[in-house]
Amino acid sequence: xxxRTARTLLIGYGNPGRLDDGLGPALAQAVEAAALPGVSVExxxxxxxxxxxxxxxxxxxxxxxxxxxxxxxxWVKRLRAADDGFSFSTHSVRPEAVLAxxxxxxxxxxxxxxxxxxxxxFNGFGEGLSDRARTNLAAALDWVESAIRQGGFxxxxxxAGQPDAAPEGHxxxx
Amino acid sequence: xxxxxxxxxxxxxxxxxxxxxKVSILLDENNKVTQARMHIVEFRGFERFxxxxxxxxxxxxxxxxxxxxxxxxxxxxxxxxxxxxxxxxLPPTAEKMRRLMHYGQTLQSHALHFFxxxxxxxxxxxxxxxxxxxxxxxxxxxxxxAVQGVMLRKYGQEVIKxxxxxxxxxxxxxPGGINKNLSLAERDVFLKDIDQIMAWSRGAxxxxxxxTLENLEKVKDFxxxxxxxLSIVREDxxxxxxxxxxxxxxxxxxxxxxxxxxxxxxxxxxxEVRDWSYMKFPFxxxxxxxxxxxxxxxxxxxxxxxxxxxxxxxxxxxxFMAITNGKPNNITMAYHWTRMIEMLxxxxxxxxxxxxxxxxxxxxxxxxxxxxxxxxxxxxxxxxLFHHYRVNENDQVEMAxxxxxxxxxxxxxxxxxxxxxxxxxxxxxEITEGLLNxxxxxxxxxxxxxxxxxxxxxxxxxxxTLLDCEGSVVDQxxxx
Numbered sequence: 001x002x003x004r005t006a007r008t009l010l011i012g013y014g015n016p017g018r019l020d021d022g023l024g025p026a027l028a029q030a031v032e033a034a035a036l037p038g039v040s041v042e043x044x045x046x047x048x049x050x051x052x053x054x055x056x057x058x059x060x061x062x063x064x065x066x067x068x069x070x071x072x073x074x075w076v077k078r079l080r081a082a083d084d085g086f087s088f089s090t091h092s093v094r095p096e097a098v099l100a101x102x103x104x105x106x107x108x109x110x111x112x113x114x115x116x117x118x119x120x121x122f123n124g125f126g127e128g129l130s131d132r133a134r135t136n137l138a139a140a141l142d143w144v145e146s147a148i149r150q151g152g153f154x155x156x157x158x159x160a161g162q163p164d165a166a167p168e169g170h171x172x173x174x
Numbered sequence: 175x176x177x178x179x180x181x182x183x184x185x186x187x188x189x190x191x192x193x194x195x196k197v198s199i200l201l202d203e204n205n206k207v208t209q210a211r212m213h214i215v216e217f218r219g220f221e222r223f224x225x226x227x228x229x230x231x232x233x234x235x236x237x238x239x240x241x242x243x244x245x246x247x248x249x250x251x252x253x254x255x256x257x258x259x260x261x262x263x264l265p266p267t268a269e270k271m272r273r274l275m276h277y278g279q280t281l282q283s284h285a286l287h288f289f290x291x292x293x294x295x296x297x298x299x300x301x302x303x304x305x306x307x308x309x310x311x312x313x314x315x316x317x318x319x320a321v322q323g324v325m326l327r328k329y330g331q332e333v334i335k336x337x338x339x340x341x342x343x344x345x346x347x348x349p350g351g352i353n354k355n356l357s358l359a360e361r362d363v364f365l366k367d368i369d370q371i372m373a374w375s376r377g378a379x380x381x382x383x384x385x386t387l388e389n390l391e392k393v394k395d396f397x398x399x400x401x402x403x404l405s406i407v408r409e410d411x412x413x414x415x416x417x418x419x420x421x422x423x424x425x426x427x428x429x430x431x432x433x434x435x436x437x438x439x440x441x442x443x444x445x446e447v448r449d450w451s452y453m454k455f456p457f458x459x460x461x462x463x464x465x466x467x468x469x470x471x472x473x474x475x476x477x478x479x480x481x482x483x484x485x486x487x488x489x490x491x492x493x494f495m496a497i498t499n500g501k502p503n504n505i506t507m508a509y510h511w512t513r514m515i516e517m518l519x520x521x522x523x524x525x526x527x528x529x530x531x532x533x534x535x536x537x538x539x540x541x542x543x544x545x546x547x548x549x550x551x552x553x554x555x556x557x558x559l560f561h562h563y564r565v566n567e568n569d570q571v572e573m574a575x576x577x578x579x580x581x582x583x584x585x586x587x588x589x590x591x592x593x594x595x596x597x598x599x600x601x602x603x604e605i606t607e608g609l610l611n612x613x614x615x616x617x618x619x620x621x622x623x624x625x626x627x628x629x630x631x632x633x634x635x636x637x638x639t640l641l642d643c644e645g646s647v648v649d650q651x652x653x654x
Contacts, residue, residue, distance in 0.1 A: 015238055017238020017239070025342055043341065043342045045242075046242075048290075048327065049289070049290050049309065049323065049327055050327040083308075083310045100310055100313075101309070104310065104317070105313055105321050125223035
């Protein structure tokens with residue numbers, strides 16, 4: 001069940017019923033519609049342990065989530081496995097923990113990136129993205145398409161010292 | 175409100191990823207526990223969100239309520255909408271496809287809880303080093319077990335994908351039926367691995383059972399108390415996670431209600447509002463709010479059913495019930511054992527269904543005469559789930575009422591927190607991470623789902639704050 005079958009996996013996660021929290025699945029849907037060569041796409045409400053088995057089958061992985069603060073329209077950073085990405089009290093896991101499980105259970109360490117797309121409206125039930133989030137989504141899609149065509153991802157971070165500078169770890173963003 | 179010479183300990187164990195939950199423990203000047211409460215923010219706004227929407231959209235819409243158990247809401251809403259469109263009996267293909275979806279959900283949910291959340295406590299101990307007491311620790315010391323957990327979960331998710339259409343926004347169940355059958359090619363993929371899934375389920379059950387029996391003296395009082403137990407059961411008393419009528423027993427097994435039609439749920443159950451909690455407290459009307467609260471979920475289901483219609487799970491049920499001479503088991507930590515009995519049952523049911531040619535049938539949707547109002551009950555992995563809708567002549571939902579599993583377990587979880595706080599924290603001068611975990615172990619036994627909120631990058635760590643009577647922070651601890 002664990003053979004390596006493709007090159008790039010994009011996993012967009014979030015809840016589309018919670019407004020801009022659906023940015024991750026929205027990008028997954030857009031990339032799937034674009035049918036980029038060598039790219040497989042998954043969308044889910046959140047990351048869970050079995051994502052480690054999927055991640056382990058790919059050479060390169062891009063996790064995509066909504067971000068409640070930080071630079072517009074999005075940021076991208078390299079991601080590495082971390083053993084502390086677990087919370088006992090939640091059913092979901094952080095992407096670093098998915099990578100740790102892929103490493104420890106399936107001996108796989110794909111090149112991995114995390115994209116945070118800036119969202120604005122999170123506090124309410126409702127479908128659909130805000131106008132500003134939609135603009136950021138379009139920019140993120142352009143970037144993914146371009147990166148895939150050029151054969152690889154690279155970090156997208158604002159310059160250090162700017163108000164929107166991405167911090168060292170995304171877990172400290174809020 | 176804390177008074178002079180009292181301290182308040184606040185545990186916030188849940189990130190905004192899954193809503194808000196916190197535990198507050200009030201201590202007196204001698205650090206004796208005077209009050210312990212679990213608070214959960216419940217997003218009742220969802221019921222208003224559904225109002226005005228066409229009824230056929232509801233089984234898809236309600237999945238957004240919860241990223242943890244979307245299938246449970248999908249199926250429960252579909253069952254209610256079956257009645258709205260006048261279909262009392264689904265075509266066999268439709269019912270069996272839905273059951274397959276539900277058993278896939280039960281398998282993956284129980285596997286996630288046991289391997290990811292619970293097994294570190296059982297394998298390493300409640301007080302073990304927190305750096306080790308997690309699924310990475312399990313992966314390091316018990317790699318085969320960790321792989322089994324992941325692959326069991328993945329198998330269940332693939333069953334959901336094949337029956338619901340996709341992981342997110344599944345559309346499989348529609349009012350009156352299902353929108354696809356299971357192809358032979360899909361069936362063969364699942365058949366190839368089902369023996370392995372059964373074997374792993376047996377192994378997990380053995381771990382939970384052996385742990386409980388070997389540590390019975392320790393766990394029997396841990397967060398335990400006498401309670402009523404509620405679930406749906408089939409007309410012949412059989413365990414049925416998908417459909418049935420309400421039954422409730424008291425802590426000794428005396429019948430409180432039995433074979434109550436789901437349409438009459440609000441004749442036997444009411445919800446109490448308390449000023450300190452956003453989440454309501456359901457109770458059996460017959461006994462009132464003081465004595466009528468009950469437990470739901472795996473422990474309650476095994477306690478209330480007369481038998482299980484799959485051979486291996488039934489043998490395990492008998493062994494479990496023998497511990498209490500056939501009377502209801504009120505040990506909170508026994509949730510884990512019963513959860514694994516249900517996981518094996520789900521695997522047996524999946525195996526049984528995969529050999530049923532009805533899954534390849536073509537009659538997918540029934541027809542009937544439209545109704546205005548309907549209620550449905552499902553046994554979600556975490557417990558009994560109620561959906562109730564009224565639909566107007568324009569096909570729009572006018573009223574929705576949901577009682578989710580975690581709400582049903584609100585009072586029991588509070589009781590468990592009170593018991594552990596009194597037994598382990600009362601009189602202790604300093605809160606250690608291990609003590610904090612004792613509280614979590616008790617809550618975790620119920621597998622509460624607080625996932626009604628948005629998430630997004632970032633997470634809030636678990637924090638415990640000890641405040642003195644003036645509101646000043648005396649001590650603070652947090653875990654990831």
